[in-house]
Amino acid sequence: MLRRNKISEGRVLSDMKEKQQRYEALVHAFHADIYRYAYWLVKDKSIAEDIVQETFLRAWRSLDSLKEQQAAKSWLITIVRRENARRFERKQLDTVDIDDVSVIDDTAHSESSTEQRDLHRLLGGLSEEYREPLVLQLLFGFSGEEIADQLSLNKNTVMTRLFRARNQLRDAMQRQENQRGRQNG
Incomplete structure (x- = not known):
């Protein structure tokens, strides 16, 4: 024993x-x-x-x-x-007295952080169905097939979403550049 x-x-x-x-x-x-x-x-x-x-x-x-x-x-x-x-x-949302909140002006950032913030904002503007596959590809280098497995989608659906996400991001960046050109021009 x-x-x-x-x-x-x-x-x-x-x-x-x-x-x-x-x-x-x-x-x-x-x-x-x-x-x-x-x-x-x-x-x-x-x-x-x-x-x-x-x-x-x-x-x-x-x-x-x-x-x-x-x-x-x-x-x-x-x-x-x-x-x-x-x-x-x-999550339980905390309530805050508006009088206790101070406002911070963070406009004194460098140009690169502004570009990163703009890119994050543009990525955030994509709908989740387009944003998530693009992030999985860009951050992790996943292939279309791996993303399809991860998100339980068809590979062709993932590839279409990646294509559309890149196009939407490119179009948004061009619109943003055009607006800056008009404001500065």
Whole structure:
């Protein structure tokens, strides 16, 4: 009886060590990408860090359900998206007294940050059905097929949405440049 317990205990410890190694490899390989995606979603460092932490906690709990290592990045991105959605489910909006709010003038930014802000604004102006595939392609370098798997869509649908998203973004940038030209001209 004692020998059987030692064998079972050894197997359990070995399984736990293997799971810990798989988890550490997962975190090491994808933490930066997952944080970048979370930050893109929420535009706030501390919230993005919280979402990433929750994502990897859920990944640890469900690590045994990850059968294909090639799907790890898509799996983690799905968890990030769900964690972000959960954030809104449990969010309680704070009320603020308008007299206690101070207004900050942040117009003294550099030109590059202005361009980045404009690009973010233009990306934000795209409908989600176009924005999400484009971000997955630009930030993570996913192929059309990987994006289709990630979003549970047909590959042709994803490719069409990517094409339309790029065209809408290009048109919006041209309109913005034309307006600046008229204002400065």
